[in-house]
Amino acid sequence: SQTIHQWPATLVQPVGSPLSLECTVEGTSNPNLYWYRQAAGRGLQLLFYSVGIGQISSEVPQNLSASRPQDRQFILSSKKLLLSDSGFYLCAWIPQGHTGELFFGEGSRLTVL
Amino acid sequence: GEDVEQSLFLSVREGDSSVINCTYTDSSSTYLYWYKQEPGAGLQLLTYIFSNMDMKQDQRLTVLLNKKDKHLSLRIADTQTGDSAIYFCAESRDDKIIFGKGTRLHILP
Numbered sequence: 256s257q258t259i260h261q262w263p264a265t266l267v268q269p270v271g272s273p274l275s276l277e278c279t280v281e282g283t284s285n286p287n288l289y290w291y292r293q294a295a296g297r298g299l300q301l302l303f304y305s306v307g308i309g310q311i312s313s314e315v316p317q318n319l320s321a322s323r324p325q326d327r328q329f330i331l332s333s334k335k336l337l338l339s340d341s342g343f344y345l346c347a348w349i350p351q352g353h354t355g356e357l358f359f360g361e362g363s364r365l366t367v368l
Numbered sequence: 369g370e371d372v373e374q375s376l377f378l379s380v381r382e383g384d385s386s387v388i389n390c391t392y393t394d395s396s397s398t399y400l401y402w403y404k405q406e407p408g409a410g411l412q413l414l415t416y417i418f419s420n421m422d423m424k425q426d427q428r429l430t431v432l433l434n435k436k437d438k439h440l441s442l443r444i445a446d447t448q449t450g451d452s453a454i455y456f457c458a459e460s461r462d463d464k465i466i467f468g469k470g471t472r473l474h475i476l477p
Binding site: 298312 | 401403410411412413416456458463464465466467468469470
């Protein structure tokens with residue numbers, strides 16, 4: 256069966272520290288992968304998406320970056336966190352050629368102090 | 369504009385029908401979706417509609433699509449306390465799924 260794992264679930268980081276959130280998908284190959292951020296009162300904002308290894312599209316200019324080193328691995332990073340980076344980060348995937356139902360991970364809640 | 373728009377709040381009495389509205393932007397969107405997010409949980413797909421359909425019904429849920437006006441609505445019949453959640457409208461746009469800000473549905477006793 257297909258599953259998605261995302262970690263860590265919760266983290267508290269100081270301003271200026273680095274960030275790495277990881278997401279892996281099991282039971283499928285060549286999925287489309289997505290990073291969304293849900294900030295309080297601001298809905299779900301698409302940050303990055305990837306249609307294949309090494310292919311990253313950025314939706315919002317910011318100090319975050321994403322990488323896809325393997326087919327089923329999607330990483331969200333930052334070299335120096337800002338206070339405004341706080342939020343709930345969700346990884347999601349869609350099988351290639353599917354109707355477009357997004358399957359979400361459990362989410363990672365980031366608090367930057 | 370570029371955004372998927374929906375109202376932020378809706379209050380409905382238990383047993384009444386809830387209607388959540390959404391306007392989207394891309395007339396070439398293939399699929400339009402409604403996702404539900406319960407408190408403290410992730411998002412789950414409620415239903416979706418293909419762009420060549422006008423209506424889709426699934427038990428208590430009815431989705432109406434007006435492609436000319438780029439308007440999508442979700443009707444929940446006989447609203448229950450368990451329907452209390454945030455409802456997100458979303459559209460497919462090339463390889464992306466773009467979400468609205470969500471409508472928080474509050475159920476009144």
